[in-house]
Amino acid sequence: MTGSTESPHRSFGIDVGGSxxxxxxxxxDTGALxxxxxxxxxxxxxxxxxxxxxxxxxxxxxxxxxxxxxxxPGVVVDGVVRTAANVDDSWIGVNAQEAxxxxxxxxxxxxxxxxxAAGLAEERYGAGRDKTGLVxxxxxxxxxxxxxxxxxxxxxxxxxxxxEVDGKEAEHRAAASVKERKGWSMKKWAKQxxxxxxxxxxxLCPDLIVAGGxxxxxxxxxxxxxxxxxxxxxxxxxxxxxxxxAAMAAAADVTR
Ligand code: BGC
Numbered sequence: 001m002t003g004s005t006e007s008p009h010r011s012f013g014i015d016v017g018g019s020x021x022x023x024x025x026x027x028x029d030t031g032a033l034x035x036x037x038x039x040x041x042x043x044x045x046x047x048x049x050x051x052x053x054x055x056x057x058x059x060x061x062x063x064x065x066x067x068x069x070x071x072x073p074g075v076v077v078d079g080v081v082r083t084a085a086n087v088d089d090s091w092i093g094v095n096a097q098e099a100x101x102x103x104x105x106x107x108x109x110x111x112x113x114x115x116x117a118a119g120l121a122e123e124r125y126g127a128g129r130d131k132t133g134l135v136x137x138x139x140x141x142x143x144x145x146x147x148x149x150x151x152x153x154x155x156x157x158x159x160x161x162x163x164e165v166d167g168k169e170a171e172h173r174a175a176a177s178v179k180e181r182k183g184w185s186m187k188k189w190a191k192q193x194x195x196x197x198x199x200x201x202x203x204l205c206p207d208l209i210v211a212g213g214x215x216x217x218x219x220x221x222x223x224x225x226x227x228x229x230x231x232x233x234x235x236x237x238x239x240x241x242x243x244x245x246a247a248m249a250a251a252a253d254v255t256r
Pocket of ligand 1: 085113114142144145159161
């Protein structure tokens with residue numbers, strides 16, 4: 001595979017998920033992956049050291065020698081993990097950037113929030129492409145992640161999934177995992193999602209909401225059931241959004 005020196009328009013991203021750690025080379029002109037993704041299972045337990053090792057293995061698979069971006073499912077400030085809502089508490093306080101860079105012999109690493117990465121990618125290449133104004137991307141999965149982007153500029157580390165909505169945290173009310181656990185129909189779940197979206201639009205007045213996460217593949221079954229004011233569209237990059245957004249972050253510092 002290609003190294004960073006081959007083209008200034010290429011970058012490299014890794015998406016760290018609950019079940020897999022996947023990476024790929026990204027063409028920044030188009031947002032498309034150059035070649036295949038490579039995926040390894042997320043180690044169990046997913047301690048910082050074990051994840052850093054697996055991330056390094058994915059990087060080596062591609063012989064990638066340039067800067068890389070890596071996602072993390074929580075707040076990350078200057079590479080240091082601040083929250084761990086759905087992952088092991090041992091992550092808190094860890095400088096994830098340094099831990100991964102050390103595994104790679106000092107290669108530059110940018111670590112950013114998973115939903116921020118997906119939001120950046122959707123805004124530039126996917127469902128938010130050509131839209132101006134305020135775009136909010138929400139990922140519905142184990143939790144609810146958020147990215148708030150104004151005219152292409154990310155406001156990093158928004159945690160709208162932890163907003164209290166009607167006495168309950170948004171992600172405890174309407175994450176896709178809640179639907180699964182409770183065996184709800186799309187209709188029942190969409191009511192809870194609507195409550196969360198209304199709380200967000202009351203606070204932020206977005207121009208567009210992009211719905212991401214695995215369940216966005218079935219968006220035609222639930223987006224039409226939503227009853228909020230802001231237009232909602234399904235994410236289009238699906239599996240690659242995290243990789244692409246992480247690669248964008250590696251190419252330009254968008255995390256401050
Ligand atoms: C975390 C967010 C993350 C989201 C999706 C939430 O519990 O607090 O930072 O983006 O889950 O992984």
